[in-house]
Amino acid sequence: MRRVSVVGGSGSGKSTAARRLAKALEVPYIEFDAVFWGPDWTQADPDAFQDDVRLAIAPDAWVVDGNYQSVVGRLVWERADTVVWIDPPRWRVMWQSVSRTVCRAATRHELWNGNREGWGGLAFWRGDESIVRWAWDSYSRTRVRYAAAMSDPAHAHLDFHRLRTRRDVDEFVRSVDRSEFGDQARGE
Numbered sequence: 001m002r003r004v005s006v007v008g009g010s011g012s013g014k015s016t017a018a019r020r021l022a023k024a025l026e027v028p029y030i031e032f033d034a035v036f037w038g039p040d041w042t043q044a045d046p047d048a049f050q051d052d053v054r055l056a057i058a059p060d061a062w063v064v065d066g067n068y069q070s071v072v073g074r075l076v077w078e079r080a081d082t083v084v085w086i087d088p089p090r091w092r093v094m095w096q097s098v099s100r101t102v103c104r105a106a107t108r109h110e111l112w113n114g115n116r117e118g119w120g121g122l123a124f125w126r127g128d129e130s131i132v133r134w135a136w137d138s139y140s141r142t143r144v145r146y147a148a149a150m151s152d153p154a155h156a157h158l159d160f161h162r163l164r165t166r167r168d169v170d171e172f173v174r175s176v177d178r179s180e181f182g183d184q185a186r187g188e
Helices: 014-025 032-036 046-056 069-079 090-107 124-129 131-151 166-177 180-185
Strands: 003-008 029-031 062-065 082-086 159-163
Touching: 003 014, 003 069, 003 131, 014 029, 014 062, 014 082, 014 166, 029 032, 032 046, 032 062, 046 069, 082 131, 090 131, 131 159, 159 166
Parallel strands: 003 062, 003 082, 029 062, 082 159
Antiparallel strands: none
């Protein structure tokens, strides 16, 4: 396990899990949202985004966090050896999305490139402007996409791990931290 793609719906806990996994493996952590979102929430040009992702995943070992399957998914999964799918139940995703948005809006926490979440992220009726609405609407699509990917012969080279609970994530990170995977990722 040297090149790991951590995927899951918005609010699933994939960023937290990916950071923990990168630390356990002692490899670089790459957050695709930080690459994709420019100042003032401007989206990266698709070609530039692909170039930046190619550069980020060129090294021998990494953990990447983010979906962006339609733009860079193929690039990442061609290089990856492992996919970790964070797939908690919808109620957990919604709880995490709401509590995270409240915390970020209240503290004005900077996410990437000067961007901050505001209170509008809670406004479910605002469609795609609401991260909470996005988490709700994309939940089923995300599950269908990754369930299909797990059984797709095109991805037979990938070692898939579907983690449904916080306990699953904790156990997985602990197992990686004390296993031969950690030693291999660190080049020992």
